[in-house]
Amino acid sequence: MTGWREFDQNPVSHSAAHHLTTIQFLLDEFGYARVSDVARHLGITRGSVSVTLKGLRQRGLVVEDEHKHLGLSEEGIRIARGIHIKRILVQTMLRDVLGIPDDLAEQDACKIEHLVSDYTAEAISKFLQKLSGIESAESISKLFDDLKKEMAAAEISFPSEEAQKFSDRLEQRLTEEEDQ
Amino acid sequence: MTGWREFDQNPVSHSAAHHLTTIQFLLDEFGYARVSDVARHLGITRGSVSVTLKGLRQRGLVVEDEHKHLGLSEEGIRIARGIHIKRILVQTMLRDVLGIPDDLAEQDACKIEHLVSDYTAEAISKFLQKLSGIESAESISKLFDDLKKEMAAAEISFPSEEAQKFSDRLEQRLTEEEDQ
């Protein structure tokens, strides 16, 4: 059971991820980003942002010009971009494949965006692309329609009887294969 | 941009999730669970576990008999079970749908298991069930085979050119729909 703590030893923390993507967003949207803009956008105090950004500046991810305007280093851009792409991919996957409502899909994506491995992100991308190519195919579009209808209709309380039984079977299969 | 901190205000933290599921695992596997067993299994010190479990006992999730043997309350079982099911579902989704290698799928699942919403977990369950029902259908099984081959073959470096362009399009679509 080693490795369960990979969790908090990611390249960037959840907090840092949001600081970086926020700066990127503000730059794209308004052309500039200051400490208090970031704070407002994230809903935390200027003090907290100031401290956090000091760290990110020392790590060389964030830069600051003479007018206290924030920017991202090459590395910072790379990271922010990566996280942003992961968020979009995950959100789309949740929304279009699993039929999760927009707001919830966004919320879930936001929580896990920075934890998804590069490899997995790439796989999601490939999967969605392939899918969009053949979404007209009968069986598959029917699958999604059914799923979405069911999800929309049901009063979902997790874990449902079904999900429990199903995951039991999945687990059995996983461990069986392991033994071979 | 409110709500980005839902992250750390989950019913149980990543750490707590693992303490609970570990106790459940040890009970299933060996019939008992003590502080040092949990510590060994998680790879952290007895001291840390002792402190953490004190909290979980106060929250009524963990119980202890006269011989220092640990157990889970009804609520504790419920939570541990829920997280465990989510892990299985996510792991299976990653492995069987996206073609992620076993160990990486497990690792990713471990990081996000406790962050996935109940609703999303239920959707994954339904999705996988539907899928297993028709996996023999031509178009869809071909899709997965192709995907897995590609993933196995490629030297993946995220974000690939393709993923970038693709996510740009996805994002555009997302924001367009928002405007309507």
Place this chain on the structure above:
DNA sequence: TCAACCTGTTTGGGTTGCCAAACTTTAAGG
């Protein structure tokens, strides 16, 4: 020009969660 306001920083406090190390309790075996 100067009060009022906005910005950014610093500092003391609090939380979670880990470690190391000292200590206490429990369990065993000779």
Place this chain on the structure above:
DNA sequence: CCTTAAAGTTTGGCAACCCAAACAGGTTGA
């Protein structure tokens, strides 16, 4: 029974992160 070793707890440290509050500097409108 008594020595030892394992198990459990406590405590002081540390690192992230958050807040509140006190300050310092810049801008602006009356």
